[in-house]
Amino acid sequence: MQKELGKSYDPKQVEDKIYQIWEDSGYFNPDNLPARHKKPFTIIMPPPNANGSLHIGHALFVTLEDIMIRYQRMQGRKALWLPGADHAGFETQVVYNKKLEKEGRSFWEIPREQLYEEIKKFTLDNKQYMEGQLRKLGASCDWSREKFTLDEDIKKVVYETFKMLYDDGLVYRAERPVSWCTKHQTTLSDLEIKHEERQDKLYYVNYQLEASGENIEVATTRPETIPADIAIAVHSKSKWRKYIGKNVINPINGQKLPVIADENVDPEFGTGALKITPHHDPLDFKIYNDHKGEIPGKPISVINQYGKLTEAAGKDLAGFKVKDARVKAAEILSASFSKEPEDYTHQVSVCYKCGTTIEPRVMMQWFVKMTEKSINRETEKQRNRETSLRDLAVDAVKSKKIKFIPHRFEKIFMHWMKNLYDWNISRQIVWGIRIPAWYHEPKCIPKVGHEGDVVKCKEMVISETEPKCEFCNAKFVQETDVFDTWFSSGQWPFATLMTTKKGDFEKYYPTDVMATAYDILFFWVTRMIMFGTYRTKKAPFHTVYLHGLVRDKDRQKMSKSKGNVINPLEVADVYGTDAVRMALVIGTTAGNDPIISEDKIRGYRNFATKIWNASRFVLMNYRELKAKPKFTSADKKNLKDLQTAKKKITAYMDKYDFNHAAETAYHYFWHTFADKVIESSKDRLRSENEADTAAAQSVLLEILGESMKFLHPFMPFITEEIYQNLPNKRKSLIMIAKW
């Protein structure tokens, strides 16, 4: 007979041992599953940022995905859960920057190569630590296929995609207005910008008309940029229309500025006249570009990368920080004010990491075209050239090839897709994948060749390795900018499967479910859909399951500074991983923020104890009997209730409603099986009537065994441990037992 279960369940005694058994079994790798497992079921794990340790949010997605994988594995699917880690470019660099600050070292004084190596070590250490944590959480992922976003083969795929996009005209390099963080010294994408309400002044400045006493009144919040003004724009129907085509005088430096007409200027807002400062405002840049012919001046920049005014701003302003320069400029301009400055509340762009005001600058950067069709830069092979990246993604969702859980995110997705601008993918940071573009150095000077043709070297080449110029000996230097992390992680589903085992891509792609937090819907999910359909012509997954952000019992986001963080590994250590997993799943619906407290976890620890003791009771009372069981009508009803519960749970599982599946399992086990079935069996187990005892025993054993199975995806450790102690079971793992 099997060994007796201990007096109480001790997760510490069980969890590591069980995980080891699973891992040794090889079944995490779908290729090793028994023959009954046929159709693949694939989840690519959202690779956690390798710049810290796992927090409760990670524990949530790990639990959800492990539930899906374990369920599908038991259902006979060839279940692949592919783990990974993300180098998380900018995020990690910010973390490392802070670490250096604490150590009293200066980020900016460390040479690029050294910094890269230091961050690499830091990241790899974290990565290794996190792998251990994933094991603790019970993640049944295939470690043999683990990938890291900086693996050489992954980088190769990313380079290829970049080249394809470039050849298709969907990637371009241009001088355009971008968002610059003066603290982190890099540009950021639109998504990395937050908007903050600020109290500022709105200044009303007179720009005097040339050779006239008349003025155009301009409202501005940024008088310090007036030296970079290049024109004044008014709406063709505004009160200023009579001045269109004339010149005004720049009130700071006396230069002549043409008055132009542009319909983007709202005649109702401010004074109805807009100063055009192309290098310090994106709208101004656009207006300037539309009116280049009418504007004689060249746009200049008067603010440098540190947010200080340059010489070009004039000696009165040069050297001042923007904020101080504004005060200074106001002083200089006071004679030109048409009225007193007003208090003005408006939204200002800030860096999402440090809150520093974003400085719009015009810089040479790399962009991905989101809304335009490709232009067939080369002519051969067909890719998805007929449509834009946006349309690829929108079509995938519209055609139901991809569906969202919960459904409402489909609307949010569409809304975001509607308002898309080109995506700046270059970052001036060290930690990341260098953009594989090489520039001819020095700049190519066209010369006459042998046949009299003008030979012009290629100024820029897209290449993984250093190219050679076909005409001269000049060196090519590599772009120093690196990719926005999301450019590479947006390729994760296919990049991983293209670089694991041979045949994996064909077998496991497209994947099934992408489960991740809703806050990276735009950063990540949309990009995966775009790049996935672009490169493979298939939607990378059919279901997007979006979960919420874990909050504490007062609905607060967890953060170290608030001191309300629940470390999943710490509480798992106290209450057991199974309890933490249950607490994360029950009461949590897709798309909503789960609320977790230690009390809640304690409650499910109690449930684990209940499971343990009910099992103990069943096994303690089990004895070999020769008598044939004689089932009573109550037995039959109990077995029928079991089937009903199983069906209900299965239906919830298939709907990705893990909350209700878990709750049903919990409720059935505790309040039906333990409270009713077990209670009513007590007398019968001690009865002289062996046929009746046998019936009672076999009902208990049957229900216990089945319960362990339907609880297994949620509480993998305790259920496996008990399953291994059941009599009359083949010595296999519950992990691959038939659902």
Add this chain to the structure above:
RNA sequence: GCGCGCUUAGCUCAGUGGUAGAGCGUUUCAUUGACAUUGAAAAGGUCGGAGGUUCGAUCCCUCCAGCGCGCACCA
């Protein structure tokens, strides 16, 4: 400004076109018996407000109020 949600028991949240559910908490009782990390029972809600559709609405529609979130180049 545009968009998406939420408002149900003291708390945290589920849920359904047909006289409201769970967990925790509260109250009472029981218990040396697999489990005090227990069991039995109870109290507790006019399902945010006002209209409408319907035989019937907490659930569908409209409006209102409060709250939350996302997007956003009005100087």
